[in-house]
Amino acid sequence: MSFTDNLLSLTAPLRERAVKVLPGGITRSTLFVAPHPPYAVSGDGAWVTDSTGHRVIDCNNNYTSLIHGHNNPEVMAAAAAVMTGGTAFGLPTEAEIDFAELLSQRVGLPSWRFCNSGTEAVMMAVRAARAYTGRDLLVRFEGSYHGTSDAVVASDSPGIPRGLAADVAVLPQADAETFTALMRRRGSDVAAVLIDLMPNRAGLVPATQEFAELVRSETERHGALMIVDEVITLRLGIGGLHQRYGITPDLVTAAKIIGGGFPAGALGGRAEVLEPFNPLGSGRVGWGGTFSANPVTLRAGQRAMELFDAAAIERLNALGDELRQGLVQAGVTATGFGSLTRLHHPQTTGLWWKLYEKGVLAGTNGLIALSTPMDTTDTAHILEAIVSSYKELA
Structure with a gap:
């Protein structure tokens, strides 16, 4: 019996229970790998153990969010210290x-x-941009992933109202000519241009300096806002990837690493752009969230970010660059920057299972995200597993 067949046999009881209460037996589409994924039991540092006892080095890290891996003692202590006094309140906190x-x-x-x-x-x-500018049109780029809200998924997806497409323009990735033409034609209608400077689902290829500067200059010229989605890329610099381009966006979205392993998101911007959310201001925009800014998440996230200082960022990026260089030298098609790498292979599912068998948990689309507990011994293991998997699938 093969490794995969044996694992599927051992996890069959969990799978049978799951499909009875969860559509397809799963909650998160991004975690699905056919015929079904294993089930995690615990994590410690850079490693995860599944329900069969199989251990894998975690290069998924909950899709890049666990920058310090699992069970970091300082992050856990920060969260625990808050929980002794309560987890969430109907009042703001100093956190x-x-x-x-x-x-x-x-x-x-x-x-x-x-x-x-x-x-x-x-x-x-998007709400902030529309409220601030008084305009409706959102411009975004095909293939970039910005979450699951209606405005940022394909307009022909099931469940998306047909009328929504009138207020969203989707342009080819990094196409300067098409973008400039759109702004020339409809710039006065544009509330914001939403861009990920290294979009994972579009191949994890960094934007060129010229295109990033073009988006900034065109939005300024037409009175629109530039939103940089740093949900994944915030880990690549002390303040995110946009700083490496020397540009200052009007709004930045953040999530993943800022939660210290807990659910978190944040929006940063110019004070005047976020003024519509001011409850004392005119044109007030209401925006709640029962667990938004809960102190457990914020204290854990604060400690995680404090630990992820400039030195930690530089070390982890260097580790990732070395890994990617080794992969390319071995003939593996790999893109990315710093601690984020994307593997490109036609047999995505086959590659995932090969890596899992060899003790490496990757993203289901070939994403590799490093964490601070890792060192060169770990990346050597990752490199060998990837290269040998490619050879076996050739």
Whole structure:
């Protein structure tokens, strides 16, 4: 019996229970790998153990969010310290002030609001842009993933109202000519241009300096806002990937690593752009969220970000660059930057299972995300597993 067949046999009881109460036996579409994924039991540092006892080095890290891996003692202690006094309140807490101050200093944008996910952060950014500009049109780029709200998924997806497409323009990725033509034609209608400077689902290829600067200059020229989605890429610099391009967006969305392993999202921006959310201002935009800015998440997230300082970022990016260089030298098609790498292979499912058997948990689309507990011994293991898997699938 093969490794995969044996694992599927051992996890069959869980799968049978799951399909009775969850559509397809799963809640998160991004985690599904045919015929069904294994079930995690525990994690420690860079490693995860599944329900069969199989251990894998975690290069998924809950889709890039676990920057310090699993069960980091300082992050866990920060969360535990809060929980002894309560988990959430119908009042604000000092935690949101402290964390907003930290993010403001790192990212370079003065005003912040918190939510519970990257999807919510993008939703809030779009609402802020439309409220501030008084315009409706959102411009985004095909293939980039910005969560699951109606405005940022394909207009022909099931459940999306047909009329929504009138207020969203979807352009080819990094197509300067098409973008410039759209802005020339409809710039006065554009509320915001939403861009991920290294979109995972579009191949994890960094935007060129010229295109990033073009988006910034065109939005300024036409009075529109530039929203940079840093939900995944915030890990690549002290204040995110946009700082490496030397541009200052009007709004930045953040999530994943800022929660310290807990659900988190945030929107940062210029003070005047976020002013519509001010409950004392005119044109007030209401935006709630029962668990937004809860102190458990924010204290855990604050400690995680404090630990992820400039030195930690530089070390992890260097580790990722070395891994990717080794992969390319071995003939593996790999893109990305720093601690994020995307593997390109026609047999996505086959590659996932090969890696899992060899002790590596990747994203189901070939995403590799490193975490701070990893060292060169770990990346050597990851490199060998990937290269040998490619050879076996050739």
